[in-house]
Amino acid sequence: MTILPTKGAPWAEVSARMDQMGQGDVKWRDGKAAVYVFNAGPEIEQVQKEAYAKFASENGLGPAAFPSLKQMEAEVVGFGLGLLHGAGGCVGNMTSGGTDSILMAVKAARDHARKVRGLTGTLNLVLPRSAHPAFDKACAVMEIEVRRTPLADLLADPVAMEAAIDGQTIMMVGSAPCFPYGLIDPIEALGALAERRGVWLHVDACVGGYIAPFVRMNGGDVPPFDFEVAGVWSMSADLHKYGYCAKGASTVFFRSEALRAHMIFEVGDWPAGKMVTPTLAGTRPGGAIAAAWAVMNVLGVDGYRAKHAEVTEARQTIGEGTQAQGWRLLGDPQLGILAFTREDVNPFAVLKHLYGRGWVTSAVTEPAGLHLMLSPVHKGVADTYLADLAWATQAARDDGARPAEARYGG
Numbered sequence: 001m002t003i004l005p006t007k008g009a010p011w012a013e014v015s016a017r018m019d020q021m022g023q024g025d026v027k028w029r030d031g032k033a034a035v036y037v038f039n040a041g042p043e044i045e046q047v048q049k050e051a052y053a054k055f056a057s058e059n060g061l062g063p064a065a066f067p068s069l070k071q072m073e074a075e076v077v078g079f080g081l082g083l084l085h086g087a088g089g090c091v092g093n094m095t096s097g098g099t100d101s102i103l104m105a106v107k108a109a110r111d112h113a114r115k116v117r118g119l120t121g122t123l124n125l126v127l128p129r130s131a132h133p134a135f136d137k138a139c140a141v142m143e144i145e146v147r148r149t150p151l152a153d154l155l156a157d158p159v160a161m162e163a164a165i166d167g168q169t170i171m172m173v174g175s176a177p178c179f180p181y182g183l184i185d186p187i188e189a190l191g192a193l194a195e196r197r198g199v200w201l202h203v204d205a206c207v208g209g210y211i212a213p214f215v216r217m218n219g220g221d222v223p224p225f226d227f228e229v230a231g232v233w234s235m236s237a238d239l240h241k242y243g244y245c246a247k248g249a250s251t252v253f254f255r256s257e258a259l260r261a262h263m264i265f266e267v268g269d270w271p272a273g274k275m276v277t278p279t280l281a282g283t284r285p286g287g288a289i290a291a292a293w294a295v296m297n298v299l300g301v302d303g304y305r306a307k308h309a310e311v312t313e314a315r316q317t318i319g320e321g322t323q324a325q326g327w328r329l330l331g332d333p334q335l336g337i338l339a340f341t342r343e344d345v346n347p348f349a350v351l352k353h354l355y356g357r358g359w360v361t362s363a364v365t366e367p368a369g370l371h372l373m374l375s376p377v378h379k380g381v382a383d384t385y386l387a388d389l390a391w392a393t394q395a396a397r398d399d400g401a402r403p404a405e406a407r408y409g410g
Protein backbone atom coordinates (compact mmCIF):
# COMPACT_ATOMS: atom_id res chain seq x y z
CA MET A 1 0.00 0.00 0.00
CA THR A 2 1.31 3.47 -0.81
CA ILE A 3 0.98 6.16 1.83
CA LEU A 4 0.10 9.78 1.04
CA PRO A 5 3.32 11.80 1.41
CA THR A 6 3.33 14.02 4.51
CA LYS A 7 5.01 16.81 2.66
CA GLY A 8 3.98 17.62 -0.88
CA ALA A 9 6.46 17.88 -3.74
CA PRO A 10 6.84 20.76 -6.24
CA TRP A 11 4.64 20.39 -9.30
CA ALA A 12 7.66 20.31 -11.62
CA GLU A 13 8.95 17.24 -9.82
CA VAL A 14 5.56 15.49 -9.78
CA SER A 15 5.09 16.29 -13.45
CA ALA A 16 8.46 14.78 -14.32
CA ARG A 17 7.55 11.65 -12.39
CA MET A 18 4.33 11.34 -14.36
CA ASP A 19 6.24 11.62 -17.62
CA GLN A 20 8.54 8.91 -16.37
CA MET A 21 5.61 6.64 -15.51
CA GLY A 22 4.21 7.12 -19.02
CA GLN A 23 7.44 5.87 -20.57
CA GLY A 24 6.26 2.27 -20.26
CA ASP A 25 2.89 2.91 -21.93
CA VAL A 26 2.07 1.92 -25.48
CA LYS A 27 3.41 4.46 -27.99
CA TRP A 28 -0.06 5.43 -29.15
CA ARG A 29 1.06 8.76 -30.59
CA ASP A 30 3.20 6.73 -33.01
CA GLY A 31 0.15 4.68 -34.00
CA LYS A 32 1.14 1.58 -32.02
CA ALA A 33 -2.29 1.23 -30.36
CA ALA A 34 -5.30 0.07 -32.37
CA VAL A 35 -7.55 -0.12 -29.31
CA TYR A 36 -8.32 2.18 -26.34
CA VAL A 37 -7.11 5.40 -28.03
CA PHE A 38 -8.54 7.32 -30.99
CA ASN A 39 -5.71 9.36 -32.38
CA ALA A 40 -6.67 12.18 -34.70
CA GLY A 41 -3.26 13.81 -34.48
CA PRO A 42 -1.44 16.34 -32.28
CA GLU A 43 -3.60 19.37 -33.18
CA ILE A 44 -6.79 17.70 -32.00
CA GLU A 45 -5.04 16.37 -28.89
CA GLN A 46 -4.04 19.94 -28.10
CA VAL A 47 -7.60 21.22 -28.56
CA GLN A 48 -8.88 18.46 -26.23
CA LYS A 49 -6.38 19.40 -23.55
CA GLU A 50 -6.74 23.17 -23.70
CA ALA A 51 -10.54 23.08 -23.86
CA TYR A 52 -10.66 20.52 -21.03
CA ALA A 53 -8.38 22.65 -18.88
CA LYS A 54 -10.53 25.76 -19.40
CA PHE A 55 -13.52 24.03 -17.74
CA ALA A 56 -11.79 21.35 -15.64
CA SER A 57 -13.21 22.69 -12.38
CA GLU A 58 -16.71 23.51 -13.61
CA ASN A 59 -19.56 21.08 -12.94
CA GLY A 60 -22.31 20.22 -15.39
CA LEU A 61 -24.47 19.12 -12.45
CA GLY A 62 -25.36 22.76 -11.99
CA PRO A 63 -26.67 24.18 -15.27
CA ALA A 64 -27.98 27.30 -13.51
CA ALA A 65 -24.47 27.98 -12.20
CA PHE A 66 -22.82 27.11 -15.49
CA PRO A 67 -25.05 28.16 -18.40
CA SER A 68 -21.89 27.82 -20.49
CA LEU A 69 -21.85 24.05 -20.00
CA LYS A 70 -25.61 23.82 -20.48
CA GLN A 71 -25.27 25.57 -23.82
CA MET A 72 -22.29 23.45 -24.87
CA GLU A 73 -24.08 20.20 -24.00
CA ALA A 74 -27.20 21.32 -25.88
CA GLU A 75 -25.13 22.18 -28.93
CA VAL A 76 -23.17 18.91 -28.84
CA VAL A 77 -26.44 16.96 -28.57
CA GLY A 78 -27.77 18.98 -31.49
CA PHE A 79 -24.68 18.21 -33.59
CA GLY A 80 -25.15 14.50 -32.87
CA LEU A 81 -28.85 14.46 -33.63
CA GLY A 82 -28.24 16.35 -36.85
CA LEU A 83 -25.86 13.62 -37.97
CA LEU A 84 -28.17 10.76 -36.97
CA HIS A 85 -31.46 11.82 -38.61
CA GLY A 86 -32.71 12.99 -35.23
CA ALA A 87 -33.81 16.48 -36.15
CA GLY A 88 -37.56 15.85 -35.89
CA GLY A 89 -38.24 15.75 -32.14
CA CYS A 90 -35.42 13.49 -30.96
CA VAL A 91 -33.62 14.57 -27.78
CA GLY A 92 -30.54 13.53 -25.83
CA ASN A 93 -27.88 14.15 -23.21
CA MET A 94 -24.17 13.89 -22.81
CA THR A 95 -22.93 11.10 -20.54
CA SER A 96 -19.52 9.98 -19.30
CA GLY A 97 -19.10 7.18 -21.87
CA GLY A 98 -20.67 4.34 -23.78
CA THR A 99 -21.40 2.24 -20.72
CA ASP A 100 -23.16 5.18 -19.08
CA SER A 101 -25.21 5.89 -22.24
CA ILE A 102 -26.23 2.24 -22.52
CA LEU A 103 -27.08 1.95 -18.85
CA MET A 104 -29.30 5.01 -19.01
CA ALA A 105 -31.07 3.82 -22.18
CA VAL A 106 -31.78 0.47 -20.49
CA LYS A 107 -33.07 2.27 -17.39
CA ALA A 108 -35.36 4.37 -19.55
CA ALA A 109 -36.66 1.28 -21.36
CA ARG A 110 -37.23 -0.52 -18.06
CA ASP A 111 -39.14 2.38 -16.51
CA HIS A 112 -41.12 2.79 -19.73
CA ALA A 113 -42.03 -0.90 -19.60
CA ARG A 114 -43.17 -0.60 -16.01
CA LYS A 115 -45.03 2.69 -16.23
CA VAL A 116 -46.45 2.66 -19.75
CA ARG A 117 -46.84 -1.05 -20.48
CA GLY A 118 -47.61 -1.97 -16.87
CA LEU A 119 -45.08 -4.82 -16.80
CA THR A 120 -44.10 -6.37 -13.48
CA GLY A 121 -41.88 -9.31 -12.51
CA THR A 122 -38.68 -10.34 -14.28
CA LEU A 123 -38.05 -8.32 -17.40
CA ASN A 124 -35.65 -9.26 -20.21
CA LEU A 125 -33.46 -7.69 -22.86
CA VAL A 126 -32.84 -9.41 -26.23
CA LEU A 127 -29.51 -8.77 -27.91
CA PRO A 128 -27.18 -10.42 -30.42
CA ARG A 129 -24.12 -12.27 -29.17
CA SER A 130 -21.87 -9.53 -30.57
CA ALA A 131 -23.42 -6.64 -28.60
CA HIS A 132 -21.19 -4.97 -26.03
CA PRO A 133 -20.96 -6.29 -22.42
CA ALA A 134 -22.13 -2.88 -21.18
CA PHE A 135 -25.66 -4.27 -21.69
CA ASP A 136 -24.85 -7.19 -19.36
CA LYS A 137 -23.60 -4.68 -16.81
CA ALA A 138 -26.79 -2.60 -17.07
CA CYS A 139 -28.89 -5.76 -16.73
CA ALA A 140 -26.84 -6.94 -13.74
CA VAL A 141 -27.36 -3.62 -12.00
CA MET A 142 -31.10 -3.57 -12.72
CA GLU A 143 -31.70 -7.32 -12.37
CA ILE A 144 -32.93 -7.73 -15.92
CA GLU A 145 -32.57 -11.10 -17.66
CA VAL A 146 -30.07 -11.08 -20.56
CA ARG A 147 -31.14 -13.04 -23.64
CA ARG A 148 -28.24 -13.31 -26.10
CA THR A 149 -29.11 -14.69 -29.52
CA PRO A 150 -26.81 -16.41 -32.06
CA LEU A 151 -25.46 -14.50 -35.05
CA ALA A 152 -26.08 -15.19 -38.73
CA ASP A 153 -23.00 -14.41 -40.85
CA LEU A 154 -21.56 -12.51 -37.85
CA LEU A 155 -24.59 -10.17 -37.78
CA ALA A 156 -27.64 -9.92 -35.53
CA ASP A 157 -30.20 -12.45 -36.71
CA PRO A 158 -33.75 -10.98 -36.63
CA VAL A 159 -35.27 -14.50 -36.73
CA ALA A 160 -33.33 -15.64 -33.65
CA MET A 161 -34.11 -12.36 -31.91
CA GLU A 162 -37.81 -12.63 -32.62
CA ALA A 163 -37.81 -16.13 -31.15
CA ALA A 164 -36.27 -14.76 -27.94
CA ILE A 165 -38.79 -11.91 -27.51
CA ASP A 166 -41.79 -12.38 -25.23
CA GLY A 167 -44.22 -10.18 -23.33
CA GLN A 168 -41.54 -9.33 -20.73
CA THR A 169 -39.01 -8.00 -23.27
CA ILE A 170 -38.24 -4.36 -22.53
CA MET A 171 -35.64 -3.75 -25.23
CA MET A 172 -33.91 -5.29 -28.21
CA VAL A 173 -30.49 -4.17 -29.40
CA GLY A 174 -28.60 -3.77 -32.67
CA SER A 175 -25.04 -2.49 -33.01
CA ALA A 176 -23.72 -0.01 -35.56
CA PRO A 177 -21.15 -1.46 -35.62
CA CYS A 178 -20.50 -4.21 -33.08
CA PHE A 179 -17.10 -4.11 -31.42
CA PRO A 180 -15.86 -7.65 -32.24
CA TYR A 181 -16.21 -7.51 -36.04
CA GLY A 182 -16.88 -3.85 -36.80
CA LEU A 183 -20.01 -4.84 -38.74
CA ILE A 184 -23.33 -2.97 -38.78
CA ASP A 185 -26.30 -5.15 -37.80
CA PRO A 186 -29.35 -5.16 -40.12
CA ILE A 187 -31.01 -2.25 -38.33
CA GLU A 188 -33.84 -1.87 -40.86
CA ALA A 189 -34.92 -5.48 -40.32
CA LEU A 190 -34.58 -5.08 -36.54
CA GLY A 191 -36.62 -1.86 -36.73
CA ALA A 192 -39.42 -3.61 -38.62
CA LEU A 193 -39.37 -6.40 -36.02
CA ALA A 194 -39.42 -3.91 -33.15
CA GLU A 195 -42.43 -2.13 -34.62
CA ARG A 196 -44.29 -5.36 -35.29
CA ARG A 197 -43.73 -6.66 -31.76
CA GLY A 198 -44.06 -3.29 -30.01
CA VAL A 199 -40.56 -3.53 -28.46
CA TRP A 200 -38.11 -0.67 -27.83
CA LEU A 201 -35.12 -0.91 -30.21
CA HIS A 202 -31.81 0.56 -29.07
CA VAL A 203 -29.03 1.04 -31.61
CA ASP A 204 -25.62 0.96 -30.00
CA ALA A 205 -23.63 3.31 -32.20
CA CYS A 206 -21.00 3.94 -29.52
CA VAL A 207 -18.35 3.12 -32.11
CA GLY A 208 -20.18 4.17 -35.27
CA GLY A 209 -22.23 7.22 -34.33
CA TYR A 210 -19.55 9.77 -35.14
CA ILE A 211 -17.89 7.98 -38.05
CA ALA A 212 -20.66 6.29 -40.05
CA PRO A 213 -22.39 9.53 -41.15
CA PHE A 214 -19.11 10.91 -42.48
CA VAL A 215 -18.09 7.68 -44.19
CA ARG A 216 -21.45 7.87 -45.95
CA MET A 217 -20.82 11.51 -46.94
CA ASN A 218 -17.48 10.35 -48.33
CA GLY A 219 -19.30 7.88 -50.58
CA GLY A 220 -19.02 4.79 -48.36
CA ASP A 221 -21.63 2.07 -48.36
CA VAL A 222 -23.39 2.55 -45.00
CA PRO A 223 -26.91 1.09 -44.64
CA PRO A 224 -29.61 2.92 -42.62
CA PHE A 225 -28.76 2.52 -38.93
CA ASP A 226 -30.08 5.54 -37.02
CA PHE A 227 -33.33 7.45 -36.35
CA GLU A 228 -33.99 7.25 -40.07
CA VAL A 229 -35.24 3.73 -39.21
CA ALA A 230 -38.71 4.07 -37.69
CA GLY A 231 -38.38 1.40 -34.99
CA VAL A 232 -35.28 2.94 -33.41
CA TRP A 233 -36.27 4.49 -30.06
CA SER A 234 -32.86 5.20 -28.56
CA MET A 235 -29.19 5.34 -29.53
CA SER A 236 -25.79 5.55 -27.86
CA ALA A 237 -22.94 7.31 -29.69
CA ASP A 238 -19.55 7.97 -28.13
CA LEU A 239 -17.84 11.29 -28.59
CA HIS A 240 -14.63 9.95 -27.04
CA LYS A 241 -14.30 7.31 -29.76
CA TYR A 242 -14.65 8.40 -33.40
CA GLY A 243 -15.82 11.87 -32.33
CA TYR A 244 -12.13 12.36 -31.36
CA CYS A 245 -13.18 14.16 -28.16
CA ALA A 246 -11.48 13.85 -24.78
CA LYS A 247 -12.36 10.81 -22.72
CA GLY A 248 -15.45 10.92 -20.55
CA ALA A 249 -17.85 11.96 -23.31
CA SER A 250 -20.70 10.13 -24.99
CA THR A 251 -24.25 10.90 -26.09
CA VAL A 252 -27.50 9.06 -25.46
CA PHE A 253 -30.46 9.91 -27.68
CA PHE A 254 -34.19 9.20 -27.58
CA ARG A 255 -36.86 9.31 -30.25
CA SER A 256 -38.97 11.69 -28.13
CA GLU A 257 -39.01 13.76 -24.97
CA ALA A 258 -41.62 11.34 -23.56
CA LEU A 259 -39.15 8.45 -23.86
CA ARG A 260 -36.26 10.46 -22.45
CA ALA A 261 -38.40 11.35 -19.42
CA HIS A 262 -37.93 7.75 -18.22
CA MET A 263 -34.16 8.31 -17.99
CA ILE A 264 -34.32 11.33 -15.65
CA PHE A 265 -33.76 10.54 -11.97
CA GLU A 266 -35.40 12.71 -9.38
CA VAL A 267 -35.23 12.54 -5.61
CA GLY A 268 -37.43 15.02 -3.79
CA ASP A 269 -37.37 13.69 -0.24
CA TRP A 270 -33.94 14.75 0.96
CA PRO A 271 -32.70 17.39 3.43
CA ALA A 272 -30.95 19.36 0.71
CA GLY A 273 -34.07 19.68 -1.41
CA LYS A 274 -34.93 18.17 -4.77
CA MET A 275 -32.09 16.61 -6.77
CA VAL A 276 -32.53 15.93 -10.48
CA THR A 277 -29.91 14.17 -12.61
CA PRO A 278 -30.39 13.21 -16.24
CA THR A 279 -27.63 10.59 -16.35
CA LEU A 280 -25.85 8.21 -13.98
CA ALA A 281 -23.37 10.79 -12.77
CA GLY A 282 -23.94 13.33 -10.05
CA THR A 283 -21.00 15.62 -10.67
CA ARG A 284 -20.53 16.01 -14.42
CA PRO A 285 -17.00 17.03 -15.45
CA GLY A 286 -17.14 20.36 -17.23
CA GLY A 287 -13.88 19.54 -18.99
CA ALA A 288 -15.33 16.62 -20.91
CA ILE A 289 -18.31 18.67 -22.09
CA ALA A 290 -16.14 21.63 -23.06
CA ALA A 291 -13.56 19.49 -24.87
CA ALA A 292 -16.27 17.76 -26.90
CA TRP A 293 -17.82 21.08 -27.89
CA ALA A 294 -14.42 22.48 -28.85
CA VAL A 295 -13.24 19.49 -30.90
CA MET A 296 -16.53 19.37 -32.81
CA ASN A 297 -16.37 23.07 -33.59
CA VAL A 298 -12.73 22.86 -34.64
CA LEU A 299 -13.26 19.88 -36.92
CA GLY A 300 -16.69 20.66 -38.39
CA VAL A 301 -18.13 18.43 -41.09
CA ASP A 302 -15.17 18.92 -43.41
CA GLY A 303 -12.65 18.11 -40.71
CA TYR A 304 -14.46 14.91 -39.72
CA ARG A 305 -14.77 13.87 -43.35
CA ALA A 306 -11.05 14.34 -43.84
CA LYS A 307 -10.09 12.46 -40.65
CA HIS A 308 -12.46 9.60 -41.43
CA ALA A 309 -11.20 9.40 -45.01
CA GLU A 310 -7.81 8.61 -43.48
CA VAL A 311 -9.37 5.87 -41.36
CA THR A 312 -11.03 4.43 -44.46
CA GLU A 313 -7.73 4.49 -46.33
CA ALA A 314 -5.94 2.75 -43.45
CA ARG A 315 -8.70 0.12 -43.25
CA GLN A 316 -8.53 -0.54 -46.97
CA THR A 317 -4.72 -0.78 -47.03
CA ILE A 318 -4.63 -3.10 -44.02
CA GLY A 319 -7.65 -5.11 -45.22
CA GLU A 320 -6.06 -5.74 -48.61
CA GLY A 321 -2.61 -6.32 -47.11
CA THR A 322 -3.80 -8.92 -44.61
CA GLN A 323 -5.67 -10.79 -47.32
CA ALA A 324 -2.58 -10.78 -49.52
CA GLN A 325 -0.75 -12.44 -46.61
CA GLY A 326 -3.35 -15.22 -46.37
CA TRP A 327 -5.64 -13.82 -43.69
CA ARG A 328 -9.41 -13.82 -44.21
CA LEU A 329 -11.44 -10.71 -43.35
CA LEU A 330 -14.42 -11.35 -41.10
CA GLY A 331 -17.38 -9.91 -42.97
CA ASP A 332 -17.21 -6.70 -44.96
CA PRO A 333 -16.34 -3.91 -42.49
CA GLN A 334 -17.19 -0.38 -43.66
CA LEU A 335 -16.03 1.78 -40.75
CA GLY A 336 -12.90 1.77 -38.55
CA ILE A 337 -12.82 -1.73 -37.05
CA LEU A 338 -11.70 -4.82 -38.89
CA ALA A 339 -11.02 -8.39 -37.76
CA PHE A 340 -9.27 -11.14 -39.68
CA THR A 341 -8.52 -14.81 -39.21
CA ARG A 342 -6.55 -17.73 -40.58
CA GLU A 343 -6.46 -21.43 -39.76
CA ASP A 344 -2.81 -22.31 -40.43
CA VAL A 345 -1.35 -20.39 -37.49
CA ASN A 346 -2.64 -19.47 -34.04
CA PRO A 347 -3.66 -15.77 -34.27
CA PHE A 348 -3.14 -15.35 -30.52
CA ALA A 349 0.51 -16.38 -30.94
CA VAL A 350 0.81 -13.77 -33.70
CA LEU A 351 -0.75 -11.22 -31.36
CA LYS A 352 1.90 -11.96 -28.78
CA HIS A 353 4.74 -11.42 -31.26
CA LEU A 354 3.15 -8.16 -32.45
CA TYR A 355 3.03 -7.03 -28.82
CA GLY A 356 6.72 -7.73 -28.62
CA ARG A 357 7.19 -5.16 -31.37
CA GLY A 358 5.15 -2.59 -29.46
CA TRP A 359 1.73 -3.11 -31.09
CA VAL A 360 -1.19 -3.09 -28.67
CA THR A 361 -4.14 -4.51 -30.57
CA SER A 362 -7.09 -6.80 -29.79
CA ALA A 363 -8.31 -10.23 -30.79
CA VAL A 364 -11.56 -12.02 -31.50
CA THR A 365 -12.41 -15.54 -30.39
CA GLU A 366 -15.24 -16.67 -32.68
CA PRO A 367 -13.34 -17.51 -34.84
CA ALA A 368 -9.87 -16.85 -33.41
CA GLY A 369 -8.50 -13.77 -35.13
CA LEU A 370 -6.88 -10.38 -34.84
CA HIS A 371 -8.77 -7.13 -34.32
CA LEU A 372 -7.89 -3.51 -35.10
CA MET A 373 -9.75 -0.30 -34.26
CA LEU A 374 -8.11 2.21 -36.54
CA SER A 375 -7.52 5.94 -36.21
CA PRO A 376 -6.38 8.53 -38.76
CA VAL A 377 -2.79 8.03 -37.51
CA HIS A 378 -2.82 4.47 -38.82
CA LYS A 379 -2.83 5.63 -42.42
CA GLY A 380 0.81 6.52 -41.94
CA VAL A 381 1.82 3.24 -40.27
CA ALA A 382 -0.29 0.74 -42.22
CA ASP A 383 2.72 -0.55 -44.18
CA THR A 384 4.84 -0.94 -41.03
CA TYR A 385 2.00 -2.84 -39.37
CA LEU A 386 1.66 -5.16 -42.36
CA ALA A 387 5.41 -5.83 -42.41
CA ASP A 388 5.36 -6.60 -38.68
CA LEU A 389 2.29 -8.79 -39.13
CA ALA A 390 4.07 -10.85 -41.78
CA TRP A 391 7.10 -11.17 -39.50
CA ALA A 392 4.95 -12.07 -36.46
CA THR A 393 3.02 -14.68 -38.43
CA GLN A 394 6.25 -16.37 -39.45
CA ALA A 395 7.67 -16.06 -35.94
CA ALA A 396 4.55 -17.70 -34.50
CA ARG A 397 4.95 -20.56 -36.96
CA ASP A 398 8.64 -21.01 -36.19
CA ASP A 399 8.55 -21.05 -32.42
CA GLY A 400 5.05 -22.33 -31.67
CA ALA A 401 4.89 -19.55 -29.06
CA ARG A 402 2.47 -19.82 -26.18
CA PRO A 403 -0.48 -17.76 -27.36
CA ALA A 404 -1.57 -14.51 -25.77
CA GLU A 405 -5.04 -14.31 -24.32
CA ALA A 406 -7.85 -12.49 -26.12
CA ARG A 407 -8.71 -9.69 -23.75
CA TYR A 408 -10.35 -6.27 -23.93
CA GLY A 409 -9.82 -4.19 -20.81
CA GLY A 410 -9.19 -5.25 -17.24
Ligand SMILES: Cc1ncc(COP(=O)(O)O)c(C=O)c1O
Pocket (backbone or CB within 6 Å): 097, 098, 099, 100, 132, 134, 175, 177, 178, 179, 204, 206, 207, 238, 250
Ligand atom coordinates in the same frame (compact mmCIF):
# COMPACT_ATOMS: atom_id res chain seq x y z
C1 LIG B 1 -20.00 -1.14 -29.48
C2 LIG B 1 -19.61 -0.59 -28.14
N1 LIG B 1 -20.58 -0.22 -27.29
C3 LIG B 1 -20.29 0.27 -26.07
C4 LIG B 1 -18.99 0.42 -25.64
C5 LIG B 1 -18.72 0.94 -24.26
O1 LIG B 1 -18.12 2.19 -24.31
P1 LIG B 1 -17.24 2.76 -23.08
O2 LIG B 1 -15.97 1.96 -23.08
O3 LIG B 1 -17.05 4.19 -23.46
O4 LIG B 1 -18.01 2.60 -21.84
C6 LIG B 1 -17.96 0.06 -26.51
C7 LIG B 1 -16.55 0.20 -26.11
O5 LIG B 1 -15.64 -0.15 -26.81
C8 LIG B 1 -18.27 -0.47 -27.79
O6 LIG B 1 -17.31 -0.87 -28.63
